[in-house]
Amino acid sequence: MSGFSFDQLKASFGDKRVIGPLSLKVNDGEHVALVGKSGAGKSTLIKLLYERLTRDASLVPQGLGLVNALPVFHNVFMGQLDQHPLWYNTLTLLRPFRKDRAVISDLLNQLGIAEKQWSPTASLSGGQRQRVAIARALYRHAPILLADEPISALDGPMAHLVMNALTERFHTSVIALHDVDMALAYCNRIVGIQDGQVALDQPASKLNASDIMTLY
Numbered sequence: 001m002s003g004f005s006f007d008q009l010k011a012s013f014g015d016k017r018v019i020g021p022l023s024l025k026v027n028d029g030e031h032v033a034l035v036g037k038s039g040a041g042k043s044t045l046i047k048l049l050y051e052r053l054t055r056d057a058s059l060v061p062q063g064l065g066l067v068n069a070l071p072v073f074h075n076v077f078m079g080q081l082d083q084h085p086l087w088y089n090t091l092t093l094l095r096p097f098r099k100d101r102a103v104i105s106d107l108l109n110q111l112g113i114a115e116k117q118w119s120p121t122a123s124l125s126g127g128q129r130q131r132v133a134i135a136r137a138l139y140r141h142a143p144i145l146l147a148d149e150p151i152s153a154l155d156g157p158m159a160h161l162v163m164n165a166l167t168e169r170f171h172t173s174v175i176a177l178h179d180v181d182m183a184l185a186y187c188n189r190i191v192g193i194q195d196g197q198v199a200l201d202q203p204a205s206k207l208n209a210s211d212i213m214t215l216y
């Protein structure tokens, strides 16, 4: 089971309330798109959910959280750092195990960046870096995906490939998306955020793009 329910979600910066208080219940098997204009509070809400779900979540943060000095392989491997003992992680830094190399190579191949496996992450383009963060989340394979604009730097076909991979691999997800058509195509529930509150919460099947545009 990967559903969750939280009450009293709230966040402030200084004396400015930017989220809530709000409640969010996500059922097992739901793919929820968070939509809303810039500054509405989507990223802050994703961070609040991650603080509560911690190890149960695979996170793709908007800032990606990559270690530039390390090769792509090691950035993806970080998705499972907490699942291995220290000696295993230390050895992997020096000489990765064959089984991990094979799994990560498959993921990178699926995302079209197989040839970058041993490249320093700093040398990658924005879209390639975004795919490394996505590979790390896929490799972690936690019960729940939390992703903040995971396709913002990807072209059309790659954006579709990534949304397919994320919604197939994760049973339950919350994904902040500025692309309303992608939200409707890949998610089964749309939650609209406005001024830190839930202003829309409907099954995707009951909405079209113009219904969502009222939030903008």
Ligand SMILES: Nc1ncnc2c1ncn2[C@@H]1O[C@H](COP(=O)(O)OP(=O)(O)OP(=O)(O)O)[C@@H](O)[C@H]1O
Pocket (backbone or CB within 6 Å): 013, 018, 036, 037, 038, 039, 040, 041, 042, 043, 044, 045
């Ligand atoms: N570190 C911070 N310090 C002060 N205010 C912040 C900080 N981070 C976010 N905010 C404010 O909180 C509000 C919500 O920001 P948030 O990043 O959650 O919005 P968003 O909907 O994700 O926007 P975007 O679509 O542009 O990523 C905004 O008004 C923003 O200015």
